[in-house]
Amino acid sequence: MDLFVIEAPLKARTLETILKRLGFSAKVQATKGHLFDMPESLDVPAIDSRMREFRRVPKDVEVVKRLRSEALMAENVIIATDADAEGDVIAWDVATLIRDMHPNPLRVRMKGLDDDSVRASIDAATPVRKADAVAGRTRAIVDRLIGASFSRPDVGVGRVQTALLGLVQRDKPSTLRLNLVAPAKDGGRVFMAEAPCVAPFDPEIARRLTGMALPMISAGTTSTVASPAPHMGDIMVRAAEKLDMSPRETDDSMQRLYEQGRLSYPRAGSRGVAPATAAKIEALLRKAGYNVDRNAMAPKTEEDVHDAPFPIGGKVDLTTNPQQLGHDEGVRAQIARDLVKTGLRFTSQPGIGAELVPFLIKSGFSQAVAEKVGSLDWRRENGPRFPGQVTWVNGSSLETRRADAVLLEAAINAKLGRPSTWAKHIERFMERNLVDGDLQLTDRGRAWISKSPAGLLDPRISAAIEYACERPQPSAFGNPDREPWEINAEQIVRSLPEPLRAPLQAMIAKEAPRAKIDPISDFGFDRSVMADMDGLTLTHAPAPIED
Known part of the structure; x- marks a missing residue:
C-alpha cells in the first residue's frame, strides 16, 4: 500500500x-x-x-x-x-x-x-527537491528577523503589514471610483473610462463630473484584444464587487470548492492557462451554451506554476445571478462567467479623451482635472455577448467600493504578499484599526507610521525581498555546512539599506553558530x-x- x-x-x-x-x-x-x-x-x-x-x-x-x-x-x-x-x-x-x-x-x-x-x-x-523549499524557508527567516528587530509593545512591524501601511500613506487609495461615459461621434457605442477618486479628483469634483453630459469624442484605431483569465487576487476583488464578499470569505470559499473537487487549485497567481486546461474550460463552457474558443484564452507564462483557477467537477450555472447562489457556488459561477469572456474575441477601440479638455476647462474645472480626464483610458469594446455583461449604461457614476477590495488591489499591484497570503494580510491589516472604512489613516495608523522604519514603509523593499526569496543565487547552494535558505537569507539582509541591515545583523551577531x-x-x-x-x-x- x-x-x-x-x-x-x-x-x-x-x-x-x-x-x-x-x-x-x-x-x-x-x-x-x-x-x-x-x-x-x-x-x-x-x-x-x-x-x-x-x-x-x-x-x-x-x-x-x-x-x-x-x-x-x-x-x-x-x-x-x-x-x-x-x-x-x-x-x-x-x-x-x-x-x-x-x-x-x-x-x-x-x-x-x-x-x-x-x-x-x-x-x-x-x-x-530541497531547492523548492528555499523560498519558504528564507522568507520565514527574514520575516522573523524583521518582526523581532523592529516590533515593540505598542507597534507591530512586519515586512508586508508595514509596507501596506506605507502604501496607504503614499498612494492614499480611495474607496470611491469615478465611472465616466462619453458619447461617440460616429454614433456607435459610448466610450467609458474609470479612475479612483484621488488627486486631482476629490468627492466634490467627482460628483460634478458625473452630473455633466460630456460631449462626443472621436474613435481611435480598432484592435483585437484578449481578456486574461482572473488569478486568485482578481477573483477576490470581483467577488467583493459582485457578491459583497471580503477577500477572506472568498479565499475560504475557493478552498472549500477545491477540497470538494469543484474548483482547480485556487491559490494561483497566473492569468493564463495551459493548452490542455484551455480545452477543459472550452468543453465546460460550451456545455453551458457559450461558443468559446480555447485558442482565444491567454496562455501561461514561463514563470507560471499553476493555471488560473477554473471550475471542475461538473456543470456550472451561468444563467442564475451569482448573488442568488450563496458564497461557494456564487464564487464558482462568477469565475466561470469571467472565463467566458476570456474565451471570446473582442475588438477594442480607444476614444480620443483629449477632445474633452477644452470643454471641461470652459465648464470651470481646473487644468489638472481636465487633463487628467482627457488622459484616462477611454475605450469601448465590441464582440459577442457574455454573462453579466452590462448592455446599457445610463451615464457617469460615482461608485463606492469595499475598502478591503481596494487595499487588496493596491497590494497586488505593489507586489505585496502572495496568492496564499493575500486574504490573510488584508484581513489582519483591516482589523488593526490603522485605517477607517474609507482607507483614511486613523490616529493609531499615523502613530504606527511615526514609529516604523522608513525603509519598511516603502512597498518596494518588501517586494524586492519577496523577489529575492523566490530567486536564490547559485552561490546559495553547494555549501555542505549550511542550508541554502540560510545563505539566501544572509545575502538578502546584506543587500538591504543600512538602516534596516544594521539592526538585523546586530541581533543575530549575539548568537553563536549552532550545529545542523x-x-x-x-x-x-x-x-x-x-x-x-x-x-x-x-x-x-x-x-x-x-x-
Whole structure:
C-alpha cells in the first residue's frame, strides 16, 4: 500500500475515495499544516549568526510519530502537500523525516481534487527537491528577523503589514471610483473610462463630473484584444464587487470548492492557462451554451506554476445571478462567467479623451482635472455577448467600493504578499484599526507610521525581498555546512539599506553558530519506530535527498 501525505485532514477522505476509483491501494495521512515551527514569541529570535533557526521544533510530536509509522509500512510515499511555497517547505520536512525509510519519495502538486486532475497530477510527479523549499524557508527567516528587530509593545512591524501601511500613506487609495461615459461621434457605442477618486479628483469634483453630459469624442484605431483569465487576487476583488464578499470569505470559499473537487487549485497567481486546461474550460463552457474558443484564452507564462483557477467537477450555472447562489457556488459561477469572456474575441477601440479638455476647462474645472480626464483610458469594446455583461449604461457614476477590495488591489499591484497570503494580510491589516472604512489613516495608523522604519514603509523593499526569496543565487547552494535558505537569507539582509541591515545583523551577531539539526535523531524519532523495524529489511539504502 502506498502512503499519500497531504496537509488538511478534511481532504483525506476525498482523496482516498478518488485514489480508490483510480485503482490505487493507498492511505492518506495529513500533516495538519506545518510539521515544524519556531516559538510564537519574538522576544528571542532563535536565529544564530549564520541564519540558522535553532529552535525550530515539531509542532505536534504525535503527528510526526504517526507519519513515520505509516511511512514504515508503505511501499511508496507520495507527498501531495499544497502546491505553493508553504507546501514545498512541508514536503521537504516530510522527506527529511522519512529519509531513513524512503530516501526518494515523490512530490505531487494537485491541480484539483477530481479524478482527471488527480490522475494528471500523479502522472506529473517529480522527486522532492530541497531547492523548492528555499523560498519558504528564507522568507520565514527574514520575516522573523524583521518582526523581532523592529516590533515593540505598542507597534507591530512586519515586512508586508508595514509596507501596506506605507502604501496607504503614499498612494492614499480611495474607496470611491469615478465611472465616466462619453458619447461617440460616429454614433456607435459610448466610450467609458474609470479612475479612483484621488488627486486631482476629490468627492466634490467627482460628483460634478458625473452630473455633466460630456460631449462626443472621436474613435481611435480598432484592435483585437484578449481578456486574461482572473488569478486568485482578481477573483477576490470581483467577488467583493459582485457578491459583497471580503477577500477572506472568498479565499475560504475557493478552498472549500477545491477540497470538494469543484474548483482547480485556487491559490494561483497566473492569468493564463495551459493548452490542455484551455480545452477543459472550452468543453465546460460550451456545455453551458457559450461558443468559446480555447485558442482565444491567454496562455501561461514561463514563470507560471499553476493555471488560473477554473471550475471542475461538473456543470456550472451561468444563467442564475451569482448573488442568488450563496458564497461557494456564487464564487464558482462568477469565475466561470469571467472565463467566458476570456474565451471570446473582442475588438477594442480607444476614444480620443483629449477632445474633452477644452470643454471641461470652459465648464470651470481646473487644468489638472481636465487633463487628467482627457488622459484616462477611454475605450469601448465590441464582440459577442457574455454573462453579466452590462448592455446599457445610463451615464457617469460615482461608485463606492469595499475598502478591503481596494487595499487588496493596491497590494497586488505593489507586489505585496502572495496568492496564499493575500486574504490573510488584508484581513489582519483591516482589523488593526490603522485605517477607517474609507482607507483614511486613523490616529493609531499615523502613530504606527511615526514609529516604523522608513525603509519598511516603502512597498518596494518588501517586494524586492519577496523577489529575492523566490530567486536564490547559485552561490546559495553547494555549501555542505549550511542550508541554502540560510545563505539566501544572509545575502538578502546584506543587500538591504543600512538602516534596516544594521539592526538585523546586530541581533543575530549575539548568537553563536549552532550545529545542523537532524530532525530524526535530534528529536528522538529514530527510536520511535525502532521496535517496529526489528526483523524488517529495508528495500532502500538510506541516503540524503539533496539536489
